[in-house]
Amino acid sequence: MADTTQTATAPKVLAELNNQIKTITINNPKAKNSVSPETTKLLLEELGKSMLDGTRVIILTGAEGNFCSGADLGGSTMQNPRQYDVTTYLRTTINPVVTTIRNMNIPVIAKVRGVAAGVGANFALACDMVYAAEGAMFSEIFTNIALSSDGGGAYFMVKAVGYHKAFELMTTAAKIKADEALQLGLINHLLPENELDAAVQTMAERLANGPYIAIQQTKANLREAMKGTLESTLEAEALNQARNFQTEDMIEGVVAFLQKRPANWKGK
Numbered sequence: 001m002a003d004t005t006q007t008a009t010a011p012k013v014l015a016e017l018n019n020q021i022k023t024i025t026i027n028n029p030k031a032k033n034s035v036s037p038e039t040t041k042l043l044l045e046e047l048g049k050s051m052l053d054g055t056r057v058i059i060l061t062g063a064e065g066n067f068c069s070g071a072d073l074g075g076s077t078m079q080n081p082r083q084y085d086v087t088t089y090l091r092t093t094i095n096p097v098v099t100t101i102r103n104m105n106i107p108v109i110a111k112v113r114g115v116a117a118g119v120g121a122n123f124a125l126a127c128d129m130v131y132a133a134e135g136a137m138f139s140e141i142f143t144n145i146a147l148s149s150d151g152g153g154a155y156f157m158v159k160a161v162g163y164h165k166a167f168e169l170m171t172t173a174a175k176i177k178a179d180e181a182l183q184l185g186l187i188n189h190l191l192p193e194n195e196l197d198a199a200v201q202t203m204a205e206r207l208a209n210g211p212y213i214a215i216q217q218t219k220a221n222l223r224e225a226m227k228g229t230l231e232s233t234l235e236a237e238a239l240n241q242a243r244n245f246q247t248e249d250m251i252e253g254v255v256a257f258l259q260k261r262p263a264n265w266k267g268k
Helices: 037-050 086-103 119-126 141-145 153-161 163-171 178-184 193-208 212-227 230-244 248-259
Strands: 013-018 021-026 057-062 108-112 115-117 129-133 137-139 189-191
Touching: 013 037, 021 037, 021 193, 037 086, 057 119, 057 193, 086 119, 108 119, 108 193, 115 119, 119 137, 119 153, 129 178, 129 193, 137 178, 141 163, 153 163, 178 189, 189 193, 193 212, 212 230, 212 248
Parallel strands: 021 057, 057 108, 108 129, 115 137, 129 189
Antiparallel strands: 013 021
């Protein structure tokens, strides 16, 4: 694995790129992969690199059995919280990670084991797909320490489960087991622990080796649908379809359909 920083201790963010699929791992296992401001900056840097290094799919995960337990409350930033500029921290580190995941046209898959809590839950919900192992737990845990949500939790929860259920789950800091998360529509797939890695890898390979430009434009269309109107989404679809019409894959897809054979996608 290639790490994103050189320190006296283990790097807090790991990245490995193989066959256009990059696995980014939050690496603070002793604290269930909680994130400090420094860790979040490293994560943002690695996401930025992914737009330049040929990455087609990102798998976001955590080291050694947990996804991310949220912010590192044991760090120096919490020694005097009344003097800490949390607004600037969120605006310059947490928020850019969330918006980058959503705004980049690279598909991002969250692979969740163990705890995904607080901003860790919201990093997962920001992704385009969420795969979870049996035993995973999600929580908008903020009110347990007299905080309100950040990292887009209010947005993602309302979109996924509706206002009333979101209010209940968030104000009570409910611990949402993986099977309930599946029923609520918070995750795509729930798998036995020993099947999770293979299932995520299979999906990542399907996306990376598929009609990639069309997949990117589909993410762009869905992004517009989430924030816009029917009219703005129709316009985005019309513009993005024009881009697809210029690709080699579009011609190959039509020919393969007419010849009744599998398409040979090039991602071009």
